[in-house]
Amino acid sequence: NQTTFYFTNMTPQLGTLNQGIWEKLESKVRDWTRQCDTLYVVTGAMPTVSQDDAVTYTYDNNNSKVAVPKYYFKALLKRKKNTFSSIAFKFNNAYPVFPNVSQYQMTVTDLEKLTGFRFFPKIDASVKEKIVDKDWK
Numbered sequence: 001n002q003t004t005f006y007f008t009n010m011t012p013q014l015g016t017l018n019q020g021i022w023e024k025l026e027s028k029v030r031d032w033t034r035q036c037d038t039l040y041v042v043t044g045a046m047p048t049v050s051q052d053d054a055v056t057y058t059y060d061n062n063n064s065k066v067a068v069p070k071y072y073f074k075a076l077l078k079r080k081k082n083t084f085s086s087i088a089f090k091f092n093n094a095y096p097v098f099p100n101v102s103q104y105q106m107t108v109t110d111l112e113k114l115t116g117f118r119f120f121p122k123i124d125a126s127v128k129e130k131i132v133d134k135d136w137k
Helices: 021-033 108-115
Strands: 038-046 056-059 065-068 071-080 083-092
Touching: 021 038, 021 071, 021 083, 071 108, 083 108
Parallel strands: none
Antiparallel strands: 038 071, 056 065, 071 083
16 A cells, blocks of 8 residues: 555646545445455546647656646446446546536446557456446445
């Protein structure tokens, strides 16, 4: 757990995002861990988007440049016995538009298309292409 507090694991996130809807999602993730055998969570930040590849920077306390992410994401895979279920979320690094975490959800497949990353490569594509709502209450 100590390694999560290194500066290399931190990014500049808007306070209203971090202390609002992002915190709500992290609380849900903690709840979901109690509903399954295993919960895999991939969290990331993207400094660019397809329509805007310019990187914005800020400066840390040592006056070093730090890239400011355009958005943050989470991809989750839940295993209960031998059944898998997935969901993903994307939040712009801006004041949240919607009050509910569910309004930011997407399929893992859609997040893969957006980010260019492949999540959970050994899991059948059919699991990543849909969200089973009852699994994420």
